[in-house]
Amino acid sequence: MKQRVFGITGWKNSGKTTMTTRLVAELTRRGYRLATVKHAHHDFDIDHENTDSWRHRKAGAGEVAVVSSRRWALIHELAEAAEPDLGDILQKFGPCDLVLVEGYKREGHDKLEVRREQSGKGGRLSAADPHIVAIASDRSEDEGSLPVFHLDDSGAIADFIEKHMGLEDKKR
Template identity: 60%
Template sequence: MSNQSFASPVFGITGWKNSGKTTMTARLVSELTHRGWRVSTIKHAHHDFDIDVEGTDSWRHRKAGAAEVAVVSSRRFAIIHENTDEAEPSLDDILARLSPADLVLVEGYKQGSHPKLEVIRQASQTQPPIYEANMSIVALASDLSPANLKGAGHLPLFHPDDIHLVADYIERFCNLKK
């Protein structure tokens, strides 16, 4: 998938479990929205999840068999769609459902072809780095020294706490201009 298939630039944050993807994504959203950008996010989950609380009206609607439940207020809305007999929707399918934004940050979706930053933490490094086999990794955020990131010399390297620099890179990479 390329950024041309969706009106908003798409940039991913990926890494193995407990690498700091969610922390990186949340910090980037905070930094980029502080800079005035409208940012949307997509989070891929490899497990069953629920955003509905047991006992609420919407939960009762869903448990009664509704295929979709929309919860709407003056401040926000959510649509909960049950994938009972359907395959997981593709990233493109989800992107097509989002409202326009200046940037969409995608957490997870390791195998997607969209450009991604890989987060690698020494404390959680149990698998080979994704960048070694995935050409869509365009940058790294790691607390490892460059010498410990074999074959990554061609990729920009940031410390995970350098959120300002990572945000600067994403702005440039996605050609965001005010």
């Protein structure tokens, strides 16, 4: 079966992370197995200074796996500015019902555009992106044929994603 991928996009401080976490909670409550990808535009670290794995990386290891009985993580150091494609990252996931992708504005998967009046950033992404299939906003929006949801209505947005992604047929 083809991997189902749905994005949450918007300008900085529009509420993408809040929307993503609400949708993960709602969809997992409904019985779906989800995976997520978060795109960061800056240097980030999931390991903290002076932990054993941090010391391994600082010593020169190109990949470090941290493994316990409850979770594991693989940290891969990139040579120069060789950010992997989203498709390469998606191939690393195990089986799941849906992958929610936060960020990756310019990728070709279907997306929900999140808008928050106070963020005051940029224009409407939907004007230039045919892969935006719905809007979530904290204000009234006129988007023609695109469905518009209130930013806080994660239940209705999850219903939309279920139908749009063909998840409603999954036996729970």
